[in-house]
Amino acid sequence: MTTEEMSTQRTRESNADPARVYDYFIGGESGFDADRAAGAWINFQAPDLLAAMRANRAFLARAVRWLTEQGVDQFIDIGSGFPLSPNTHETVLSAFPSGSVVYCDVDAAVGERTRELVAGQPGATFVQGDIRDPERLLAQPAVRALVDSGRPVACVLAAVLHFVPEEADPARITAVLRDALPPGSYLVVSHVAGDIPWDDRNSTEALRRATEEMYPRTRSQFTTFFGDFDLVEPGVGPAPRWHRADGAADENPDLPIYAGVARKAL
Template identity: 40%
Template sequence: MEQASWVPSSVDLDRPSAARMYDYFLGGSHNFAVDREAAKAVEQIFPGMSGAARANRSFLRRAVRYLLSQGIDQFLDLGSGIPTVGNVHEIAQQSNPAARVVYADVEPVAVAHSTALLADNPLAVAIQGDLRDPDSVLGNEEVRATLDFDRPIGLLMVAVLHFVPDSDEPHQAIARYRDALAPGSFVAISHGSWDGVSQDEQRSGEKVNAIYQRTDSPLVLRSGDEVAAFFAGLDVVEPGVVPLSDWRKDSDDAFINAYAGVGRKA
């Protein structure tokens, strides 16, 4: 087994993790054999998964830079995942060394690695928190000590809401976060979709879903209209809720079946 000293005792090394699979797709090293096996099974069905992960990371970079251009200097990254190159604090603090960042993830390995990575960074912290429990995240002492909720915040939910089923009431959770933000705050979301996918591809997708059912984060893809509904109560900025690779495109990212958008709280 790969039970290293830094691995929290709560981690089940016999069960794949969506966060650690995503780390593998991004070329990271913070994953285990069970995660690599599941990720490779997904890649056999959809060979473009690594490109899709990189496209999502590229959207994160573009969104953070856009928010910085709008004067945002503090960020709450929900479902932040395992730290790899191009994290929010790296992007933000490169432009503004005073930028503050809180990472929140339910995956203990993600939190353990993030905590180690940020040990010498007094303006960025990682907490173990479930985005489906907004009151717990928003009331966390480290969150409150790092972020000033009387000032605008950039709330990031990148490639995470498609792991939250409707039964967990994601719309209510987003509304709770939105209501806690000061006017002038922004919410950035990216989300996988089956829109435009052929029947053959959908059948392949069902096989991918079966793999993710083995994790603690089953995959739930939504339509463009359903993704747009997550921005209720916000003013969506140009170019709107659009295919992910088209949102303020600045490179030739791989096309993926996903939508992305950024909304501003008036």
């Protein structure tokens, strides 16, 4: 390792990173001491934020399982983050051994960890790409192969669009992705809500600091990401309410994170 690479590594380890803090929230072990310290502070000061991130992860698992039950065996998981079981490819390939899952993320560290995880696993791969440049992402050969297949593809955007500011035009980004998907495909989206209040037990200052790189959006704004796709029941709502899991009675059903799944007409 060069001196410059060592300096870069020390900088990464001494500064908390949103992706690694999120990984801490959902039970992963990919972070550094700074990420764990930031996550522990947020958990103490703003427990509903941690609960919302865990609800997002649970929603993703339910959505992927539901989609495999509909016969979907091709997935593009954009903004996939650090891998944590049950991963998308584990669920998909257990149902369809000949299925395909492409993970995409802008973070090189996420790519390194994901490539290690899927090494030697037929049907699962990782490509580095930025959701803010959907055309370039769609041009990646592994992604292109799925969208050009003519068969339904599930495009997953779980807890990623709330990191995209308005000036990066998230409406255009989602439109480009929707247009590229074959008929019968699905779009899976979750996003921090801007019009569901946080519980009073959460520190306003802690929430501000923890979400300063996020761009919460209203239910109406969130719904526009699905365009003319047909929303799957129960439509758009808080993530814990989407096909609410058995035994989830202790989970707040109205956490401030929206979720939905929609289908492109045949």
